[in-house]
Each structure stands twice: as C-alpha cells, then as structure tokens.
Amino acid sequence: MADPYVVGIDLGGSHVNAAVVDVTGNVAGQAESPIDRTRPPRDLLREDVARVVLDAMTVAGVERRAVRGVGMGLPGNIDRRRGVCRFSPNFRWHDVEVARPLEEALDLSVFLLNDVRSHTLGEMQFGAGRGVRSLAMLALGTGIGGGLVVNGRLIEGAHSAGGELGHITVDPLGPRCGCGNRGCVEALASGPAIVRAVAELAEVGGATGILALAGSLEAVTPAHVTQAARDGDVDALSILSEAGRWLGVAIATVLTAIDPERVLIGGGVGQAGELLLVPARREVARRCRMIRASETPIVAAQLGQEAGVLGAAALALESVGLLPGLLDASHTA
Amino acid sequence: MADPYVVGIDLGGSHVNAAVVDVTGNVAGQAESPIDRTRPPRDLLREDVARVVLDAMTVAGVERRAVRGVGMGLPGNIDRRRGVCRFSPNFRWHDVEVARPLEEALDLSVFLLNDVRSHTLGEMQFGAGRGVRSLAMLALGTGIGGGLVVNGRLIEGAHSAGGELGHITVDPLGPRCGCGNRGCVEALASGPAIVRAVAELAEVGGATGILALAGSLEAVTPAHVTQAARDGDVDALSILSEAGRWLGVAIATVLTAIDPERVLIGGGVGQAGELLLVPARREVARRCRMIRASETPIVAAQLGQEAGVLGAAALALESVGLLPGLLDASHTA
Numbered sequence: 326m327a328d329p330y331v332v333g334i335d336l337g338g339s340h341v342n343a344a345v346v347d348v349t350g351n352v353a354g355q356a357e358s359p360i361d362r363t364r365p366p367r368d369l370l371r372e373d374v375a376r377v378v379l380d381a382m383t384v385a386g387v388e389r390r391a392v393r394g395v396g397m398g399l400p401g402n403i404d405r406r407r408g409v410c411r412f413s414p415n416f417r418w419h420d421v422e423v424a425r426p427l428e429e430a431l432d433l434s435v436f437l438l439n440d441v442r443s444h445t446l447g448e449m450q451f452g453a454g455r456g457v458r459s460l461a462m463l464a465l466g467t468g469i470g471g472g473l474v475v476n477g478r479l480i481e482g483a484h485s486a487g488g489e490l491g492h493i494t495v496d497p498l499g500p501r502c503g504c505g506n507r508g509c510v511e512a513l514a515s516g517p518a519i520v521r522a523v524a525e526l527a528e529v530g531g532a533t534g535i536l537a538l539a540g541s542l543e544a545v546t547p548a549h550v551t552q553a554a555r556d557g558d559v560d561a562l563s564i565l566s567e568a569g570r571w572l573g574v575a576i577a578t579v580l581t582a583i584d585p586e587r588v589l590i591g592g593g594v595g596q597a598g599e600l601l602l603v604p605a606r607r608e609v610a611r612r613c614r615m616i617r618a619s620e621t622p623i624v625a626a627q628l629g630q631e632a633g634v635l636g637a638a639a640l641a642l643e644s645v646g647l648l649p650g651l652l653d654a655s656h657t658a
Numbered sequence: 659m660a661d662p663y664v665v666g667i668d669l670g671g672s673h674v675n676a677a678v679v680d681v682t683g684n685v686a687g688q689a690e691s692p693i694d695r696t697r698p699p700r701d702l703l704r705e706d707v708a709r710v711v712l713d714a715m716t717v718a719g720v721e722r723r724a725v726r727g728v729g730m731g732l733p734g735n736i737d738r739r740r741g742v743c744r745f746s747p748n749f750r751w752h753d754v755e756v757a758r759p760l761e762e763a764l765d766l767s768v769f770l771l772n773d774v775r776s777h778t779l780g781e782m783q784f785g786a787g788r789g790v791r792s793l794a795m796l797a798l799g800t801g802i803g804g805g806l807v808v809n810g811r812l813i814e815g816a817h818s819a820g821g822e823l824g825h826i827t828v829d830p831l832g833p834r835c836g837c838g839n840r841g842c843v844e845a846l847a848s849g850p851a852i853v854r855a856v857a858e859l860a861e862v863g864g865a866t867g868i869l870a871l872a873g874s875l876e877a878v879t880p881a882h883v884t885q886a887a888r889d890g891d892v893d894a895l896s897i898l899s900e901a902g903r904w905l906g907v908a909i910a911t912v913l914t915a916i917d918p919e920r921v922l923i924g925g926g927v928g929q930a931g932e933l934l935l936v937p938a939r940r941e942v943a944r945r946c947r948m949i950r951a952s953e954t955p956i957v958a959a960q961l962g963q964e965a966g967v968l969g970a971a972a973l974a975l976e977s978v979g980l981l982p983g984l985l986d987a988s989h990t991a
Binding site for chain 1: 792804806808809811813814815816817818819820821822823825826827828829830837838839840907910911912913914915916917918919944945946947950953954986
C-alpha cells in the first residue's frame with residue numbers, strides 16, 4: 326500500500342499555496358497561485374484553491390486515493406467544527422462556509438484552522454516546538470498572530486479566539502489597534518508599527534539611512550529596517566529594539582499566565598531575529614522575576630516560508646489520526 | 659462500606675483550616691487553628707497542621723480508614739509532583755518538603771497545589787465553574803492569585819507558574835509590584851493597592867468618608883472602602899472603579915490569550931462584587947472587540963470563605979480518582 330499523504334493549504338490574502346506532505350513533514354510536491362480575494366468565496370474555493378491542490382498532487386506524482394485529507398490555514402476567526410470562517414478582515418468574509426465547497430470540489434475531507442494556530446501545530450510537529458508539551462507562538466507580520474499549546478493540546482478557546490496573542494494589551498493608553506483596542510502588542514511591534522516608527526523619525530529629519538535603502542518613505546518595509554540595523558544604522562536598531570521590548574512585555578504576560586516550556590517567534594518581521602529577540606528577552610527578564618519563567622527559551626521559529634503549508638499539513642495529519650492528538654479531542658465529532 | 663471522604667486543608671499565613679469533605683462537596687466537619695508561620699516547617703506540618711486534620715475528623719465523626727487522601731492548598735510556587743514548596747514569600751520557605759512530613763504524621767497520601775490553583779479546581783467542581791471546560795479565576799486579596807483551566811485541565815506550567823494572573827502587566831510604567839515587575843495588576847487592584855489609593859487621597863484632604871468609617875488611615879481595609887462605596891461615598895466608588903478597570907485590562911488580556919468560557923472573581927477584595935465587576939466588564943468590552951470574547955461572563959466566585967478547604971478537597975478527590983481528571987494526567991506518576 327502506498328504511503329499516506331495529506332495536503333496542506335496556506336490561503337493568504339494574495340496567494341494560495343498547497344503542498345503534498347507525508348507523516349514526517351516531507352514535502353513531495355508543491356504548487357502556488359495568485360488569487361483574487363474579492364471573488365465570491367465559493368468560486369474562489371471550488372476553482373482557484375481546488376486547482377492549486379490538484380496541481381500540487383500532479384507535481385508530487387501522488388494520486389488522490391493516497392491523500393487522506395486536506396488541512397487549510399487562513400487568517401481570521403475560524404469555527405473549525407463547522408468548517409466556517411466567522412470573520413476574516415483580510416478577505417472581508419463574515420460567516421462563510423469554507424470546508425464544504427472545497428470538499429465537494431476535491432472529494433476529500435477538509436479541516437480548517439486559523440493560520441497562526443495551524444503554524445503552531447506545524448512547529449510542534451516538525452519545527453522548533455518538537456519535544457515539548459506546551460508552547461507559545463507569535464508570528465509577526467502585517468498583524469501579530471499567535472498560538473498556544475498547553476498540556477499537549479492547542480488552546481482553541483470558547484470563541485475560537487484562544488491564542489490571539491497579538492491583542493494582548495501592553496500599553497493601556499498606547500496607539501489604536503486595528504481591532505479597536507489601544508496598545509495591543511500588534512499596534513506596537515507588527516510590520517506596520519515598525520514602518521510607522523520610521524515615518525515618525527522621518528518627520529523630524531531622522532531615519533535617513535533607512536530611507537536611502539528603501540528609496541522613499543512610501544517604499545519602506547520592515548525588511549529595510551532590518552537590513553539597515555544589520556548595517557549598524559542607529560535609528561533602525563532603536564526602532565527594532567523598541568518593538569522588541571514591547572514584544573517582551575507581551576511575552577512576559579504569556580509566561581506569567583501560561584508558563585509554557587518554549588516561546589517561538591515567527592513571521593516575516595520575525596526575520597529580524599536577534600535584533601528583536603535580544604531586547605525582548607531583556608524585557609522578559611526584567612518583568613518575570615519571582616517565577617522562574619524568565620528561564621524559558623524565546624527562540625526563532627524554524628519552518629519559515631513553509632510554515633503555512635506544513636502547519637496545515639500537521640492539522641490534516643492530526644485530524645485524520647496519522648498524528649497523535651494536538652487539538653482538543655472532546656470537541657471533535 | 660462507608661462513604662469515601664477526603665480532607666481539604668487551607669494553609670494560610672496566620673491560620674490553618676481543615677475540612678472533611680465527601681465527593682459531592684459536602685463538609686462533614688471542620689476545624690481551624692491559628693499557626694505560627696515562623697516555626698520550622700517540619701514541626702508546623704507534623705504537629706499543628708496534622709492536629710487540625712485529626713480535629714476535623716473527630717468533629718465529622720469520620721475515621722481515618724474512610725479518608726482516601728488529603729489535599730492542601732498553600733500560597734507560593736508549589737512543585738506538586740515532588741510535594742515541595744519551591745518558594746513562598748508568605749512563609750519565607752525555599753525548597754521546603756511539605757507533603758512527606760504530613761504523610762508521615764497522618765499515614766495518608768497528601769497532595770499539594772498553589773492555593774488559588776486549588777480554589778480554581780474547587781470552583782470548577784463545586785462552585786461557579788460547574789459545567790464548563792475552560793475557566794479563568796482571579797482571587798483578589800493581599801495579592802492577586804489566579805488559576806486557569808483549559809480543555810478541561812488545569813494549566814500548571816513548566817515552572818508551576820501557569821495561572822499566575824496577578825502578575826500580568828497592565829501598565830508597563832505602573833507602580834512597582836512585590837514580584838519586582840512594574841504595573842502588574844496585583845500592584846493596581848489588590849487589597850494593598852486599594853488601601854494605597856486611599857492614602858493618596860487622604861494626603862490631599864480626601865477620602866474623609868472612608869477615614870471616618872475606619873477610624874484612622876492606619877486602620878483602613880478594603881472592606882471599609884467597599885462599605886463606604888455602598889453608602890455612596892464618591893471617593894470610595896472612584897477607587898474601586900479604578901481598581902476594577904485595571905482588573906478589566908488584565909481580564910481582557912486573559913480573554914484574548916485564552917478565551918475561556920467564564921471568568922470568576924473571588925478572594926476577600928472580590929467581596930466588593932459589582933462595584934469592581936461593572937467597571938471591569940466595561941473595560942473588557944472596550945478592549946475585546948474583534949473577538950467575541952467580550953460576551954464571556956465575568957462573575958463572582960461562589961465558594962467564598964470555604965474556597966480554601968473545598969478547593970483542597972477537590973484536589974484530593976481528583977488525585978485519588980474519585981473525580982474525573984482536572985490536572986494534567988501526563989505528569990502524574
């Protein structure tokens with residue numbers, strides 16, 4: 326009998342990626358396509374997403390009968406049990422049925438999860454979270470997503486919001502966050518927050534090194550800030566250091582409330598690595614004194630660009646019983 | 659065969675309480691004694707604590723052979739698996755063996771847990787947490803203790819610090835907390851924080867209603883502030899409202915990170931009830947917008963003064979298998 330496979334799908338705001346993956350996390354084949362996120366969700370899923378899945382199976386040389394199930398991570402609040410996206414700011418979806426149209430198109434079982442929660446499962450199984458029973462993950466990008474595993478199980482929460490670590494309040498009177506709150510760590514340490522810090526320095530004649538690298542203020546991305554900081558630019562170092570300290574305030578709260586064995590920092594902005602992690606660790610050490618949680622390793626995630634598809638594959642492997650339980654079994658049918 | 663019982667012990671800084679409890683949470687008999695917390699721990703446990711346990715059994719008319727085990731809650735960082743108190747500021751204990759001396763004196767199995775984590779188990783089983791699989795508890799007193807249950811299991815944490823919700827940072831530049839951090843919710847909403855707020859008003863000629871009730875500034879307790887607020891004293895209402903709002907910032911972070919089904923507020927200071935809970939709920943509603951966690955009930959705990967012994971009894975019942983698993987089974991022997 327052929328080795329069993331699953332397909333992991335990473336549905337983002339501009340692209341969809343799919344990979345055919347085996348139980349050890351090896352990618353047998355992969356496909357990708359730009360998408361138009363304004364298409365009606367049913368068409369997007371049955372046509373664009375399904376086609377990329379079939380392409381990935383072709384590339385992998387794996388037939389559908391060897392595929393046991395499909396996992397998909399997507400941004401937003403996902404009702405895993407109903408296969409519904411309750412709310413996704415990215416896609417402007419409200420209560421959209423997601424699993425069923427894809428199941429009909431593929432004739433395979435489809436399992437959904439919030440993208441960063443799914444990354445967290447992927448890191449647990451194939452990445453920087455191997456060998457632990459509890460883990461906090463923060464993925465820094467356009468927003469800050471999160472995931473938490475405790476007692477060997479993902480925290481899903483009563484409203485599928487468990488693990489939304491980006492919306493921890495770190496500064497009660499801080500800047501307005503996209504969610505409506507003030508001073509969420511997302512409003513202080515995400516990509517847009519870093520770019521805004523550049524703009525604030527540029528207004529007073531600073532950030533010249535970063536602007537020179539990017540060409541113009543409008544073109545600045547967090548990657549430019551990281552590059553400038555690696556070249557020793559003091560403004561860039563200072564911006565990343567401040568973002569890292571806010572990240573540290575949030576991590577200190579996670580360590581205090583949850584006390585996981587390990588904290589992983591991923592996402593595109595997380596590529597700044599030690600430039601963010603050193604100030605974050607310092608802030609954690611200052612704030613977590615009584616409890617020994619400040620000994621907890623705070624390290625970079627490992628799956629990088631493959632986090633999306635590998636996380637979704639881990640979800641599928643777990644859901645079809647090819648991996649031991651990582652989700653809360655009591656809620657599954 | 660006689661009904662099975664357990665003994666729940668609440669070891670506090672000035673008193674020890676013990677109760678003989680059955681599987682439904684009924685107290686068959688209870689005893690209490692003041693203690694000298696500066697006694698050598700071994701003597702305190704083998705003599706004072708053991709005597710109160712035997713007294714409770716006598717009062718209950720329950721013989722030792724009907725007692726299946728003993729649970730004890732005590733303040734501090736407790737290594738449940740080794741039966742050791744790693745650190746208790748209250749008792750000034752560091753790495754003190756607690757379970758064994760008591761087991762030797764009683765010839766019964768003794769199970770330990772941090773006091774508020776044990777309250778959380780008690781509320782789950784016998785109080786305001788019945789019927790849910792996830793729960794956050796904050797106990798407001800001299801400090802702010804906490805406990806978290808997720809996926810039906812208590813979060814214990816990698817360093818037994820899981821659930822230390824009192825040390826969530828709610829104001830990064832706020833007042834110094836006993837733990838060494840700044841702006842912990844404990845530093846802004848505990849009993850001492852409320853009394854300090856009275857002193858700050860008294861310095862500028864305010865808080866006269868509270869001072870009149872208490873007799874003097876030195877005599878003020880949180881209960882006086884609650885009493886004055888119930889009588890309509892504006893200073894007292896304002897102090898509790900501010901404490902409640904800080905509590906709300908911490909709860910908003912708990913809802914965001916964990917998304918439990920219910921939040922319970924207990925402890926002596928929690929007796930202020932709606933005077934704290936209304937402003938806390940408002941703050942949560944302001945801060946948790948995107949996720950529907952702001953619909954989560956935030957309510958008073960139910961066990962009141964019995965929380966200590968009933969929580970410890972729930973721990974014992976769970977540990978000897980008379981209640982379904984509430985602790986992480988993978989770590990128990």
